[in-house]
Amino acid sequence: NAGVTQTPKFQVLKTGQSMTLQCAQDMNHEYMSWYRQDPGMGLRLIHYSVGAGITDQGEVPNGYNVSRSTTEDFPLRLLSAAPSQTSVYFCASLPFSNTGELFFGEGSRLTVL
Amino acid sequence: AQSVSQHNHHVILSEAASLELGCNYSYGGTVNLFWYVQYPGQHLQLLLKYFSGDPLVKGIKGFEAEFIKSKFSFNLRKPSVQWSDTAEYFCAVNGGSYIPTFGRGTSLIVHP
Secondary structure, three states: OOEEEEOOOOEEEEOOEEEEEEEEEEOOOEEEEEEEEEOOEEEEEEEEEEEEEEEEEEOOOOEEEEOOOOOOOEEEOOOOOOHHHHEEEEEEEEEEOOOOOEEOOOOOEEEOO | OOEEEEEEEEEEEEEEEEEEEEEEEEEEOOOOOEEEEEEEEEOOOOEEEEEEOOOOOOOHHHOEEEEHHHHOOOEEEEEEEEEEOOOEEEEEOOOOOOOOOOOOOOEEEEEE
């Protein structure tokens, strides 16, 4: 059971470049989400999804897009990377039957120059 | 709306010292409460959780937390920390929605 898988683990971008962080889970969880983690700021929710075809914004959605075409996948797209998007990104999922325990991926460290 | 406040941002202890990390939440209804731990370079893992029942919850690695409803608190405790407990600790609350809200985290450093 792979759980939540994120790729890539590390990425360096130049300002203005675009990229996609991939997230896949094999646990058939309805809910998936993306967080960014910055020193002293904790975890901040970027976008989330409650099922295929449904997405919504979290606390810090600007500069990011998501889609949920399948239950398993929830990619995060940076349209035009900015240095302020340098961060560690975590994908997390949970089943609605589980009363809220999140399962996290290993994280993706992104540096924007 | 739900919110979480962690009072201690950085804690430095010596091995065998006792630990208590504060967590207060704001939400008017029934809540589920969590503590997650993030070891250096790793992702977050669940340490313990409270859904209902006994307000004293025991988790992995000797950690426990007590839910005090009247104080809206869910403090994390460990009687004797080890060097391997060096990590970042996050409190989280899940109230009316399935979307948990995280505190800003507490960085714990344990000196051998």
